[in-house]
Amino acid sequence: MTEKTDQLHAMRHSLAHILALSVKRIWPHAKFGVGPVVENGFYYDIDLGDTKLSEEDFPKIEAEMRKIIKEDQPFEKSTKPLNEAIKWTEAWEQPYKKELLNDLARAGTTVAKDLDKNELGTITEGDSKVDSVSFYTNGDFTDLCRGPHVASTGKVGAFKLLRVSGAYWRGKEDNPQMQRVYGVAFASEQELEAYLKMLEEAKARDHRKIGQEMDLFTFSDLVGPGLPLWTPRGTVMREALDGFVQEMRKEYGYEAVAIPHITKKDLYEKSGHWAKFADELFRIKTREGHEFAMKPMNCPHHTQIYASHQRSYRDLPIRYRETTMVYRDEQTGELGGLSRVRSITQDDAHVFCRYPQIKQEALKIWDMIERFYTTLGMDLRLRLSVHDPEAQDAYMGDPKTWDKVENQLKELAEEKVGKDYEYGVGEAAFYGPKLDFMAKDALGREHQVATIQLDFNQPEGFDLTCVNEKGEHERIVMIHCAITGSLERSLSIIIEHYGGKFPVWLAPEQIRIATLNQEDAIVAFAENLAKQAKEMGLRVTVDNAQESVGKKIREAEVMKVPYTVVIGGKEVETKEVNPRIRQDMEVPHERQPIGTEEFLKSVANEARSRVSKSSL
Ligand SMILES: [Zn+2]
Ligand SMILES: [Zn+2]
Structure with missing residues (x-):
């Protein structure tokens, strides 16, 4: 973190204290949960008993916050032994804080294993045994906290309360429901203004709204949630996007294949997906009592096309492409427009190659990704996710192979973007490292889009080999490579990126x-x-x-x-x-x-x- 982001973090965190004090002044009976910093701002979870907050209360709360800011109260740190701290929470009638401290006392480690990492900011973190905890006081308000804060309440920049929503204490449904008051904050008024303007613009560009206005897709109660129906206009856009991807794939020697949308359970038991996708699998029972599933991904099917022949090293790389739907049983509450759906169209492709061919193949995929997002006018940022050598046991295969493969990817990344990429140690999947691409849209929002994922696991599980120069069976590697990721999510991003003003090649009506x-x-x-x-x-x-x-x-x-x-x-x-x-x-x-x-x-x-x- 740079000094500037540190400072902004301290400002946002200090604002959470100011929010709490303000609420306490207006509703003295308020009980407080946690008040962490989140992206672009902060929130505090508050229990006000029967008092229900709404946005109409914000001017009142904000006015009180401004008063506290004007009072320029210094943040003063103090520490108390744990048992005294617990007594303090009793005296101040703060049962949630008491619960956190009790956990701390019992577990001797951070309270809140089940809370977000972010939320740990509200309590002193002990490594093995916690003796004392730190408090911060501003004015007549004291909060359990490990800081850091700005020097005084006058130094918090510009803020605005945005919304209030229900949140279960510690995210558990059988816990009491609290009210989460969420605010945004920036170092200057101008930055806050710019951010609020961006939010307005994002609202105007909401793909659900534009999708309806421009007649691109629809949902039907009879068909069910998370299952978008594509109108002729929307279908034109899907075909235009996918057409672009397939055109490039053809250029790079990918051959079209086609697979059924269901499979016997056996395929996924062998691939490990039966367990991995457990809750997300749509299961089917045939009339003869056999268990089938709708495919949540295409790779296992594709491996069976590869495995249908003995392959020579001369045939490799073999590259399959197929745009097809996969099905995942997402929870209804998590579905939203096209961003999260149950029927997902993947512009899927798999490369089956030898280990030394990884770099050249990844380069081809990278080139397609670059052409695709440059055409859309989006800048890309790269992350290379590698394994953590300290935790070698968590990964399959031998360390030498990992190093060799990761070096190929590193070389490639450096040839393409120099040092300009993020290096994520420990971010690799257990079955292989990957390159992730993040695209920035017209509103400056970043979306994770394409990936080049290496896979050592499925070739192992399905025993995929080629016969090499010496006539031996040689284990091959598989590369999963999606350019759009999914047409649904991609279109949700593209619709908002253009605000519906599509270039001619994408426009449903030219x-x-x-x-x-x-x-x-x-x-x-x-x-x-x-x-x-x-x-x-x-x-x-x-x-x-x-x-x-x-x-x-x-x-x-x-x-x-x-x-x-x-x-x-x-x-x-x-x-x-x-x-x-x-x-x-x-x-x-x-x-x-x-x-x-x-x-x-x-x-x-x-x-x-x-x-x-x-x-x-
Ligand atoms: Zn604090
Ligand atoms: Zn795949």
Whole structure:
């Protein structure tokens, strides 16, 4: 952590104390849980008995907080022996704090194994035996805490309370429900303003909202939660995205395969997924009493295609690609729009190769990932997740293999991005290291997107080999590589990234042709133009409703269509059009009406080359 993030952390943490004191001044009977720092801010869990907080209480709480900030109370540290500390919680009627301390006394180690790491910030952490705990006092408020804080309440930067929600004490359903008051905080007013503006913008771009407005996908109560239904417009976008990925995969020698969506239990018992996906598996019982499951992933099926022949080292790498749905029984409460669904379309691919081929194969995948996200205008950040040599037992295979493989990935990373990547020791899966790619969207939010995951386990479990130069069976390695990860999640990100204003190659509707009136010649001309456009592979609709042209143009704008062309008498006569270009695509310059054919060619060319600006 840099000094600046340390400072911001202390500010946010100090604000949690200020929030607690403010609540205590207004509701003296308040009982406090934990008050950790979270991303962009802080929260405090509070028990107010029958008093239910709402956002309407925020001005009152915030005003009190500002008062405390103005009082500029110093944060003063003190320590108490554990037994005295427990007495203190009794005197102050703080049962939750008492529970934390009792755990500390009993376990002799950090209280809150079952709390988030973050939340441990509220208590002194002991290694083996805890004798005393630290307290911080500001004004007449004392809280159990290990700090650190800013020097005084006047030095906390800018904040705003955002929401209040229910939270079970220590996250357990049979515990009392508390109220979690959540606030955001930044070092300056400007940064806070910028963040709040970003939140507003994110709300306006919510993919669930845009998905409905632009008719991209829908859900049905009869079909069930987490099972999106793709409309024709949304399907166009799925095909455009997947088409891009498959085009690149073909270029790199991936061959298409196809597998059933169900399998016997045996396959997953052998792969280990029967146990791993236990609760998430959709199970099927056949009429003959056999157990089957919907596939939660595709790799085990793909291994059986590889294993159907004896493979020579000369055949390798063998690369399979398949875009197909997998099914995971997520809990209903965790489902949300397209971000988390039960039917997940993976642009899946598996490479079966020899160990020394890993680097060259990973490079190819990296290249596809780069082309994909650069085209979308997203910057990528890389994390290389390697094993922890101190905990070698937690990983399968021998340490030498791990080192060799990780060195290949490290070399590759350094050739590609120099030192500009995160190195996650101990972040590897037990079955292999991986490269993770994080993409930054137009609002500055980061999303984990693509991965290049090495797998030593499934080749072992399914006994996948090739016959090498010496005629021996040689164990091979498998690489899982998704570019989008899943089309559902990817589209949720892409819809919000563009706010629905998709570049031509992705737009469900690329051209709208609006007629000035319903004269035969005009309608015929519009329809002929649409026919030509379709023949060139363009997505076009004709609006010849009995409406004003102004209304037609506004409707096209609502649907965020890149090009709108009005056809009237003049266009019929000159065979030239003057297309309206969606604002974000427009490159300002002098423009003349152009021939219809030239117009269509230009749009088709933009779609093919996947550019985001108009070339007109
Ligand atoms: Zn504190
Ligand atoms: Zn896989």
